[in-house]
Amino acid sequence: MLESGNFSDVTVSCADKTWKLHKAILCSRSTWFEKALTGNFSVTTSKLFPWHLCSNAYINLPQEAKTGHVDIKNFEPEAIDWLINYIYTGSKLHPFCLTVLNR
Numbered sequence: 280m281l282e283s284g285n286f287s288d289v290t291v292s293c294a295d296k297t298w299k300l301h302k303a304i305l306c307s308r309s310t311w312f313e314k315a316l317t318g319n320f321s322v323t324t325s326k327l328f329p330w331h332l333c334s335n336a337y338i339n340l341p342q343e344a345k346t347g348h349v350d351i352k353n354f355e356p357e358a359i360d361w362l363i364n365y366i367y368t369g370s371k372l373h374p375f376c377l378t379v380l381n382r
Contacts (some may be wrong), residue, residue, distance in 0.1 A: 280304070281367045289316065289365065291349045296356035298363055302347070308366045319346030 280286070282345045284299030291298045305312035313319075351359055365371060 281363070289347045291359065293351040293354055293359040296360065298360075300363065304348045304367060306307070312349075312366075315349060323375065324339045374378070 280301060281298075287301055288297035289300045289305060291300055302316055306316055307313075317361045
């Protein structure tokens with residue numbers, strides 16, 4: 280589902296990369312995405328995401344819940360790719376690392 284994007288109902292973008300994802304998976308495995316995609320999210324009051332580690336991070340809210348699109352700025356797409364892979368697979372290793380390790 281992650282690779283194909285079949286039946287996706289959410290898009291997440293960061294810089295020039297866009298992922299077609301699934302609200303049920305994101306919301307069931309990430310309280311942060313659940314809050315953002317259901318409209319119960321406030322950047323200033325959220326303790327669900329380590330904002331102190333990324334003070335320049337900015338998420339356009341509350342549009343996510345209305346549009347099903349999350350636009351993440353001031354992060355590298357590789358970091359978001361790792362996060363999405365972790366949410367979907369539970370693996371802390373990026374798929375590229377797993378490919379190299381399995382050789």
